[in-house]
Structure formats: C-alpha cells, structure tokens
Amino acid sequence: MDERAATELIETARAETARLAAVLTRQRDEIVAASEFSNADDEHDPEGATIAFEREQVQALLRQAQDELAALDAAAARVRAGVYEVCERCGGPIADARLAALPATRICIACANRR
Template identity: 45%
Template sequence: MPETPLSAVRAQELRDRLEAERARLRSQLAEIGGLAFDEGFADSGQVTAEKSEVDALAGTLRENLRDVEDALAKLDAGTYGSCERCGGPIGEARLEAMPAARRCIACASARD
C-alpha cells in the first residue's frame, strides 16, 4: 500500500457520506422552507420567535450545505483533504470525523 494522504477507497467513502449529508441538508432546508409563515396565519410574538428560530436554523443548514458542497467540489478537483489555511494535509482521522472540514486541527481554532 502506498502512503498517500487519502486512498481512493477512503475518498470514495467520504464522497458517499458527503453526498448523503448534502441530501439530508437539502431535504431539511426544503422542509423548513415549506413551513407556513404567511401573513394570514398570525402576527403573534410567538410566531415571530418561532420564525427567527427557523431562520437561524436555516442559516446553519445553509452554511453546512456550503461546506459539504465545497468539499465535494474539492474531491472533484483533487484538492480534497488540504487545509484551506496552511495548505497542509487535514488528516484522515479528522476527515473521517468531519468530512466537510476546511482546516487541519492546528488551524481549526485560528481566528483569521
């Protein structure tokens, strides 16, 4: 076995997981988008609070979806597994735990 950062088999596994995650995020977003918050419904503070919760959740889901889509694009481009900050390898264990990770562990907590 050659020592490559990420074997083709492993990359395929991660791609499968990313694609499943993308489908899950998209359906969650579709579900949220399908909730009725039309004006005839109610104008109460409770609805407003629920709507802002949903908005916050939708924002998180969209962010996650962007990470997943970027990871898939990087798999296609052959740049997957490289840290976006330092360019070093992210590491297989981290990618296993978080396939859409953009940064290596060392850079993950960096604030720039």
C-alpha cells in the same frame, strides 16, 4: 484517505444534510402556513416564544444546512482536484480522523487551534 473513501464520506454527509434541509423547509412552510390566516398578536403573546421567533429559528437552521451543503460541494471539488487532504492555510496535511469528523473542513487541526 483515498479518493473513493473521501467521495463516499462527503456523499454520506451531503445526503444527511440534504434530508435535514428538507425537514427544516417543511417545518418553515408549516409555520408560515399556520400563521397565514391568523390575526394573533404574536409580538405580545404571554405564552412564550412568538411565531416570528419560531420561524426565524427554523430559517437560521435551514441557512446553516444550506451553507453546509455548499461546503460539502466544495469539498467534493477539492477531492476531484486532488487537494482534499491539504490545509488551505498552511499547506500541510489534514488528518483522516479530522476529515471523518468534519468532511467539509478546509484546515488542519493545528491551524484550527491557532484561530
């Protein structure tokens, strides 16, 4: 994969992940705002999932999106350094198909299977 294609792949994945992070941030903020002036006892709510559970679930998804953004930034740095297609474990090549599926990956399929 040439540098231009790798950069485009990473930028596309980053834009999608940034949009997801923005949506999750809005959801988290809405949950917090909706419960801010409520005196509901969500810990003993017989209706199912608690407000705290919803908030933590959205927060966990937001953390995953933020981690993916950081991983994509690191992938962009590897492209600039000329080591984007090099496995960090064995030093072998990472297949283009794997990079297309997982633009932030740092290891080849053989090393991933050895885990």
